[in-house]
Structure formats: C-alpha cells, structure tokens
Amino acid sequence: METAGGASACLPIRSDLDLVWVRQHARQAAAQLGFGLVAQTKLVTAISELARNTLVHGGGGQVECTPVSRAGVRGLRLTFRDEGPGIADLDRALRDGHTRGGGLGMGLSGARRLVHEFEIDSCPGTGTTVTVTSWVTGPPRPREEP
Amino acid sequence: MPEQEAAAQHGAPAREVGDFLRRRRERIARRWADAGLFRTVFGVSRSAHDDAAVETGRAVVDALASVAAEGRVADPDADGFAAVRDQLARTAAARSRAGLTAGQVSLEVDALRAPADELLVADLSGRPDTFVRECATALAVLMGTLRLVVTETELRARQEIVERQRPELMEASTPVVRLWRGVVAVPLVGTLDGARSQVVTEALLDAVVQQRARFAIIDITGVPTVDSLVAQHLLRTAEAARLLGAECVISGIRPAIAQTIVRLGVDLGSVTTRATLSDALGHALRRLGADVVAPGGTESP
Ligand SMILES: Nc1ncnc2c1ncn2[C@@H]1O[C@H](COP(=O)(O)OP(=O)(O)OP(=O)(O)O)[C@@H](O)[C@H]1O
Ligand SMILES: [Mg+2]
Numbered sequence: 001m002e003t004a005g006g007a008s009a010c011l012p013i014r015s016d017l018d019l020v021w022v023r024q025h026a027r028q029a030a031a032q033l034g035f036g037l038v039a040q041t042k043l044v045t046a047i048s049e050l051a052r053n054t055l056v057h058g059g060g061g062q063v064e065c066t067p068v069s070r071a072g073v074r075g076l077r078l079t080f081r082d083e084g085p086g087i088a089d090l091d092r093a094l095r096d097g098h099t100r101g102g103g104l105g106m107g108l109s110g111a112r113r114l115v116h117e118f119e120i121d122s123c124p125g126t127g128t129t130v131t132v133t134s135w136v137t138g139p140p141r142p143r144e145e146p
Numbered sequence: 147m148p149e150q151e152a153a154a155q156h157g158a159p160a161r162e163v164g165d166f167l168r169r170r171r172e173r174i175a176r177r178w179a180d181a182g183l184f185r186t187v188f189g190v191s192r193s194a195h196d197d198a199a200v201e202t203g204r205a206v207v208d209a210l211a212s213v214a215a216e217g218r219v220a221d222p223d224a225d226g227f228a229a230v231r232d233q234l235a236r237t238a239a240a241r242s243r244a245g246l247t248a249g250q251v252s253l254e255v256d257a258l259r260a261p262a263d264e265l266l267v268a269d270l271s272g273r274p275d276t277f278v279r280e281c282a283t284a285l286a287v288l289m290g291t292l293r294l295v296v297t298e299t300e301l302r303a304r305q306e307i308v309e310r311q312r313p314e315l316m317e318a319s320t321p322v323v324r325l326w327r328g329v330v331a332v333p334l335v336g337t338l339d340g341a342r343s344q345v346v347t348e349a350l351l352d353a354v355v356q357q358r359a360r361f362a363i364i365d366i367t368g369v370p371t372v373d374s375l376v377a378q379h380l381l382r383t384a385e386a387a388r389l390l391g392a393e394c395v396i397s398g399i400r401p402a403i404a405q406t407i408v409r410l411g412v413d414l415g416s417v418t419t420r421a422t423l424s425d426a427l428g429h430a431l432r433r434l435g436a437d438v439v440a441p442g443g444t445e446s447p
Pocket of ligand 1: 049053054057058082084085086087093094098099100103104105106107108109128374375
C-alpha cells in the first residue's frame with residue numbers, strides 16, 4: 001500500500017529514559033521527512049502519550065517507527081506494541097478524562113486528535129497495539145494511488 | 147575452563163609470541179604510534195605526540211607480552227591487561243571524542259595487528275612453517291583479546307559518564323532564581339520525566355517558602371514536549387504554590403506547543419500564562435506594585 005523512503009527503526013520502551021529516546025528519534029525522523037514545527041510538535045506529543053501508556057499501563061513494549069508515503073505524500077507511522085493487560089473497554093478508555101491511574105486521562109483521546117490516523121487493537125490479556133500515522137502535508141486523499 | 151584450553155592450545159607459540167613482543171618492543175611501539183588509534187590522542191606538537199604515542203605503545207606491548215607469557219592469549223581478564231586498562235580507556239575516550247563510534251575504535255585496535263604480524267613473520271623466518279603459523283594465530287588471538295578489552299573498557303567508561311551525569315543534569319537544570327523581592331523563577335530545560343519533575347517542584351516550592359515569594363514563575367522555553375504528564379505536573383505545581391500563598395505563572399509556551407496543548411485537550415486555564423519570562427516578571431511586578439501603590443495612594447493627603 002505504501003512505500004517507505006528511509007529506514008524504519010524499532011525502539012524499546014522499558015524505562016523513562018527510553019521515552020526520551022523515542023521522542024528524540026521521532027522528532028528527528030519527522031524533521032527529516034519535512035514536517036513543519038507545529039506538525040512535528042503535535043506528532044511527538046502524541047507519541048509521548050502513547051509511549052508512556054505502553055510503559056505505564058502495558059508494562060513496557062516497543063515502538064516501530066517507519067517513514068511511509070502514499071499518493072506522493074510522505075508521512076511517519078508508529079506502531080506501539082505491548083503484551084500487557086490490554087484494554088477491556090476501548091470506548092471508555094478513549095473518552096476524555098477517563099483514567100485508571102492518577103493521570104488526566106487525556107493521553108489516548110488527545111493523541112488521537114493530534115495525529116491523522118489512529119488505530120488501536122487491544123484484547124484483555126493479550127496486550128495492546130496502537131498505530132498512528134501523520135502526513136507531512138495533511139492526509140493524502142484516498143484512491144489516488146498510482 | 148576456557149583459559150586453560152586456550153593456554154593448552156597456544157602454549158608454546160604463545161610463549162614465543164611473548165618473547166617476540168619483548169624483543170621487538172621498540173619497533174612495534176614505533177609502528178603503532180602512526181596507527182589511527184593513537185592519532186588524536188596526545189599533545190599538540192608532533193614530537194610530543196609521537197613520544198606519548200610510542201610510550202603508550204610500549205605499555206601495550208609490555209602488557210601483551212606478559213599476557214602471552216602467561217599463556218592466556220584468549221583471556222580478557224588476564225592480569226597483564228590490568229596495567230594498561232587506564233591508558234586504553236583514555237586512548238579510546240580520545241577517539242570517541244574525535245567522533246568515532248565504539249565499533250570504529252574497535253576496528254582501529256584491529257588495525258594494530260597487521261604491523262605486528264609482519265614483524266613476527268619476519269622475525270621467525272627460518273623456523274618451521276607450521277610453527278610460524280601457530281605463532282601468527284596466537285598473536286591474532288591475542289590482538290583479538292586486546293580488542294575486546296578496549297571495547298569493554300570503553301563501554302564501561304561511557305556507562306559511567308551517563309550514570310555520573312544523571313544526577314548532575316537533574317540539579318544543574320533546576321536553578322531556582324530570585325528575580326525580584328517576592329518573585330522566584332525556574333527555567334526548565336529538557337524533559338520532565340519521572341524523577342526530574344519531582345525535583346523541580348520541590349526546588350521551586352522550597353524557594354517560595356524561603357523567599358516568601360508571592361510569584362513563582364516556571365519558564366518552559368527549554369522544554370521540547372508538553373504532553374499530558376508535563377501539563378499535569380505544571381498544574382499540580384501551580385496548585386501547590388497557591389497553597390503556599392504564591393501565584394504561579396508559566397512562561398515560554400511557544401506557539402507550536404500552545405496549539406498542541408489545545409488540541410491535546412488539556413486545560414491550563416487555571417494557571418496564569420505569559421509568552422516570555424520578562425512578560426511574566428512584568429505581570430508579577432505590576433501586581434506587587436499595585437498592592438504597594440494602592441494603599442499608599444489612598445493614604446496620601
Ligand atoms: N497500552 C495500554 N495497556 C493497557 N491499558 C491502557 C494502555 N493504554 C491506555 N490504557 C488504559 O486506558 C486508559 C486511558 O489512557 P490515557 O492515556 O487516556 O489516560 P492515562 O494514561 O490514565 O492518563 P494520562 O495519559 O492523561 O496521564 C488508561 O487509564 C488505561 O487504563
Ligand atoms: Mg496516558
């Protein structure tokens with residue numbers, strides 16, 4: 001469906017320090033692809049939320065960061081994976097202000113607003129996978145693939 | 147026991163290599179002084195550089211000779227290496243300061259093998275071929291072990307630097323300053339994960355109490371990402387400052403971050419914000435001034 005220009009990277013999410021690396025890596029990758037400052041900031045902030053969820057709620061995991069392109073538009077896709085407890089009620093978790101811990105509960109819902117594409121796949125007991133994609137010049141119109 | 151196996155395998159040749167290293171110490175050290183590994187290490191002047199490089203080369207040859215004599219060519223923990231660990235660490239550190247990765251440094255160590263090997267083969271000419279080959283193998287194994295020792299030493303040094311910097315970064319980046327009587331400020335730099343956010347809060351709140359500050363400014367110009375955890379941290383600090391009688395002002399929210407916070411959905415509305423640190427100070431001074439001037443004004447005749 002999409003071709004990647006540039007190398008994809010797989011980074012561990014096991015500590016607070018890893019979160020710093022993940023953000024730095026994503027920021028650099030986004031800048032290289034040509035994301036503007038606001039777009040970079042939004043994407044990195046979403047990534048920060050999701051990576052922290054992977055660490056805190058998912059008990060650690062990893063993220064794959066891949067440059068993609070569709071219909072001539074370049075983008076960055078990140079897939080967060082953990083094998084933690086999973087999310088039983090996705091709708092509830094995606095609602096503003098819902099938190100299991102002492103957070104603001106804006107992580108998932110906010111991250112979804114900060115990216116162009118957001119997919120979450122979670123089963124209680126088998127873990128959680130969240131995939132987000134943002135595009136340098138806004139989401140490409142579908143059905144325009146060459 | 148891998149060491150004993152190695153000793154058995156390389157016994158006589160290893161001792162021969164040890165003798166060779168002793169005999170040719172000076173020539174080997176001089177050849178090595180020109181190698182990449184020692185390139186940026188020492189001094190400014192060419193001759194000072196050469197002297198120091200040759201000196202290090204000699205020490206490394208001595209170490210290798212004694213490891214070989216012990217018959218422990220494959221053992222990175224051989225006693226002989228202990229004497230040069232510091233020197234190797236300094237050399238490797240200098241190369242990594244020159245921009246080389248640990249892998250590249252390792253290749254430079256590997257490049258020391260060829261000149262030593264040439265000398266060895268020349269030195270043993272006339273001896274049986276099989277013996278020469280065994281000696282060359284023993285030397286190769288020994289140089290491989292040296293490579294391992296350098297890599298280990300270097301990784302350990304890098305690890306130590308990281309560990310050492312961690313608490314330093316924590317404190318160095320939270321200098322609470324008194325901007326004015328009653329106004330304290332802390333410029334935040336870097337990320338606010340985990341332990342650091344706690345340190346920042348405590349330092350600022352301590353200063354509020356100690357200086358009886360009415361205003362506590364947090365400048366986030368140097369914070370690259372404000373996610374919900376950072377936002378929550380800012381809100382909590384503001385709340386705590388309020389309990390201590392100070393108003394918290396957040397300054398340095400860059401436009402990209404402002405847009406992101408809004409989209410994220412976090413409400414910083416309960417905290418006073420200003421574009422820059424000086425705007426924040428201005429805000430504080432006007433409030434302080436208003437309090438001072440207003441009563442004075444009414445009391446003047
Ligand atoms: N990877 C995950 N594994 C298991 N549960 C998760 C995961 N990600 C999110 N959740 C659940 O979804 C809820 C909502 O997540 P969200 O990030 O929105 O809020 P939070 O992490 O609790 O607080 P905040 O991110 O605002 O500090 C969490 O409280 C948690 O129960
Ligand atoms: Mg969260």
